[in-house]
Amino acid sequence: MTTLTLLKVERIKLFSTRSPWWCMGTAVFITVGFASLLAGTIRPRDLQDLTPATTQFSYNFGFLIMMVMAILAITTEYRFGTIRATFLAVPNRVDALLAKTAVVALLAGLVGEAAGVGAWALSRAIRPEAPLALDNAQDYRVVIGVGLVYMVATVVAISIGLLIRHSAGAITALLIWVMVVENLLPAIPRVGETIQKWLPFTVGNNFLYAGQQVGENNNATPSDMPFGAWGSLLYFAVVAAVLLALAVGLAKRRDA
Amino acid sequence: MIEANGLTKRYGRTLAVNDLTFTVQAGRVTGFLGPNGAGKSTTMRMILGLDRPTAGGVRIDGKRYTDLKEPLRHVGALLDAKWVHPNRSARAHLRWLAVSNKLPEKRVDEVLALVGLTDVAGRRAGGYSLGMSQRLGIAGALLGDPGVLLFDEPVNGLDPEGILWIRQFMHRLADEGRTVFVSSHLLSEMALTAQDLVVIGRGRLIAQTSTSAFIDAASGSSVRVRGPELDRLREVITSGGLKADDAPATTEGPAALVVHDATTDDVGELAGRAGLVLHELAAQRGSLEQAFIQMTGGDVEYRTGDPALAPVAGVAGAPVGVPGQPGEALASQRTGAPVAARKADAR
Ligand SMILES: Nc1ncnc2c1ncn2[C@@H]1O[C@H](COP(=O)(O)OP(=O)(O)O)[C@@H](O)[C@H]1O
Numbered sequence: 001m002t003t004l005t006l007l008k009v010e011r012i013k014l015f016s017t018r019s020p021w022w023c024m025g026t027a028v029f030i031t032v033g034f035a036s037l038l039a040g041t042i043r044p045r046d047l048q049d050l051t052p053a054t055t056q057f058s059y060n061f062g063f064l065i066m067m068v069m070a071i072l073a074i075t076t077e078y079r080f081g082t083i084r085a086t087f088l089a090v091p092n093r094v095d096a097l098l099a100k101t102a103v104v105a106l107l108a109g110l111v112g113e114a115a116g117v118g119a120w121a122l123s124r125a126i127r128p129e130a131p132l133a134l135d136n137a138q139d140y141r142v143v144i145g146v147g148l149v150y151m152v153a154t155v156v157a158i159s160i161g162l163l164i165r166h167s168a169g170a171i172t173a174l175l176i177w178v179m180v181v182e183n184l185l186p187a188i189p190r191v192g193e194t195i196q197k198w199l200p201f202t203v204g205n206n207f208l209y210a211g212q213q214v215g216e217n218n219n220a221t222p223s224d225m226p227f228g229a230w231g232s233l234l235y236f237a238v239v240a241a242v243l244l245a246l247a248v249g250l251a252k253r254r255d256a
Numbered sequence: 257m258i259e260a261n262g263l264t265k266r267y268g269r270t271l272a273v274n275d276l277t278f279t280v281q282a283g284r285v286t287g288f289l290g291p292n293g294a295g296k297s298t299t300m301r302m303i304l305g306l307d308r309p310t311a312g313g314v315r316i317d318g319k320r321y322t323d324l325k326e327p328l329r330h331v332g333a334l335l336d337a338k339w340v341h342p343n344r345s346a347r348a349h350l351r352w353l354a355v356s357n358k359l360p361e362k363r364v365d366e367v368l369a370l371v372g373l374t375d376v377a378g379r380r381a382g383g384y385s386l387g388m389s390q391r392l393g394i395a396g397a398l399l400g401d402p403g404v405l406l407f408d409e410p411v412n413g414l415d416p417e418g419i420l421w422i423r424q425f426m427h428r429l430a431d432e433g434r435t436v437f438v439s440s441h442l443l444s445e446m447a448l449t450a451q452d453l454v455v456i457g458r459g460r461l462i463a464q465t466s467t468s469a470f471i472d473a474a475s476g477s478s479v480r481v482r483g484p485e486l487d488r489l490r491e492v493i494t495s496g497g498l499k500a501d502d503a504p505a506t507t508e509g510p511a512a513l514v515v516h517d518a519t520t521d522d523v524g525e526l527a528g529r530a531g532l533v534l535h536e537l538a539a540q541r542g543s544l545e546q547a548f549i550q551m552t553g554g555d556v557e558y559r560t561g562d563p564a565l566a567p568v569a570g571v572a573g574a575p576v577g578v579p580g581q582p583g584e585a586l587a588s589q590r591t592g593a594p595v596a597a598r599k600a601d602a603r
């Protein structure tokens with residue numbers, strides 16, 4: 001079975017139900033919506049803070065929604081037994097699951113681009129007088145690079161879905177990881193901040209915000225991160241790949 | 257042909273399938289019979305590579321399922337009619353299946369027509385009745401025009417119309433020369449559908465035999481016979497060494513005799529030699545289900561596992577190791593002696 005065939009199968013499966021459309025639409029709408037809300041309500045004296053980096057602050061919404069969609073793409077297959085139908089049609093589980101991961105990640109990447117570019121473009125339309133021009137590599141990276149972060153994040157999400165198999169459990173695990181662990185860990189005295197710099201989503205975020213000034217007290221990313229921008233993305237991607245290999249390897253051995 | 261060899265599956269402490277060896281012959285309908293929880297579904301999942309056997313293995317036409325290239329062209333399976341996303345239409349469901357095995361997409365419309373779902377193919381599958389879901393499952397199994405078909409309890413929960421439809425469909429598939437392996441917990445259903453039987457109880461093989469031989473062995477055989485001179489008939493039969501009981505007239509028919517442990521051949525011959533006229537001569541099946549429960553139920557009790565528990569099981573009212581028919585039948589079948597041969601010995 002060729003790769004193209006498997007990608008087509010997963011594409012048909014994904015788009016023959018309506019919920020992915022809803023997830024994608026909501027992800028773009030909320031992300032762009034919050035960005036334009038910020039642009040619309042910012043005080044004139046803060047206008048110089050409305051930079052390309054600032055327009056992307058809301059990317060977390062969209063990318064959480066896309067991660068939930070990625071989890072559901074796997075867990076609903078387990079819930080309804082279609083994963084078994086899939087493995088009957090494509091007994092090579094590794095290929096089947098990688099094809100699904102590729103389709104979902106690609107889609108998330110496109111949504112990320114739409115949300116990122118949309119948020120920036122709409123902010124610029126609302127506040128033409130703000131310093132929103134894309135002047136350097138950093139500006140381009142934060143606006144156009146956001147799709148890459150979406151892609152890697154959905155690979156993590158698919159792995160969680162594959163490992164846990166239940167929608168509620170997998171989504172809870174994801175939220176605890178992203179919202180609680182990665183955000184609250186610095187609260188632990190001494191070691192907390194050191195560990196945080198190695199947490200995957202924090203590092204992934206550093207790809208977008210490394211070297212960026214966001215607002216007055218720059219808190220977009222911890223200072224002295226272990227990697228630069230592209231190194232951070234690579235680290236994030238490696239973590240995701242390891243997790244995916246683990247999840248797919250386990251799915252291959254477990255009963256479907 | 258499907259060959260299982262020492263197939264074993266353990267889930268934690270449950271031994272769902274225990275050292276199961278059997279063969280499903282090509283071009284025939286083979287029933288897979290066993291009470292609920294006997295391990296039929298587990299066995300089928302292992303045949304199809306969904307569950308990994310704890311020990312042993314199973315091959316389809318000499319290959320493991322997972323080694324089949326484009327498997328839907330070789331093997332069609334309906335294990336659970338609900339393995340469809342409820343928000344996906346039947347057509348979309350079949351379409352991705354077809355694409356996955358490089359089957360022409362027009363095949364989707366063909367199988368939809370074959371099972372009579374063409375008119376509702378665009379509707380979401382979650383809204384289907386069980387009968388419609390079952391038809392969709394069969395459509396999926398037939399998509400690749402496979403030579404081997406597996407169905408797990410296909411008539412379970414269906415209304416009589418649905419049952420009849422499935423039954424006729426099985427016969428049609430068999431007439432087309434396909435290998436069909438179909439499970440059920442109802443012997444009466446298998447008697448109508450299957451030529452051969454693989455019978456299991458508590459994960460173990462109880463018998464592999466032809467359906468008619470199993471039924472003869474399981475139900476014992478008696479003959480209903482009737483003629484104008486009932487008293488003379490009774491004399492002839494008893495002097496021939498057979499035992500006859502009176503069957504009084506009921507709504508089913510006028511008074512007759514029931515001859516135990518005999519065939520219609522035996523009784524007909526006796527009557528013929530005596531020059532007696534017969535108005536009725538018919539083989540009677542005992543209660544198949546009852547007999548079947550006896551045969552497989554025996555196995556349930558033997559396998560309560562912990563020997564210390566055995567007396568408790570006995571108190572519970574089941575005939576644990578009670579000498580007599582069921583136990584004997586089980587013993588001789590386990591040693592592999594054909595059921596028919598055992599019957600001949602017993603006579
Ligand atoms: N996934 C599973 N996990 C644990 N136990 C199982 C699982 N599947 C089946 N079993 C157990 O294995 C036994 C056989 O079940 P099954 O194969 O479904 O029987 P049948 O299909 O003949 O009714 C039962 O005791 C059942 O509870």
Ligand SMILES: [Mg+2]
Pocket residue numbers: 293296297298408409
């Ligand atoms: Mg079952």
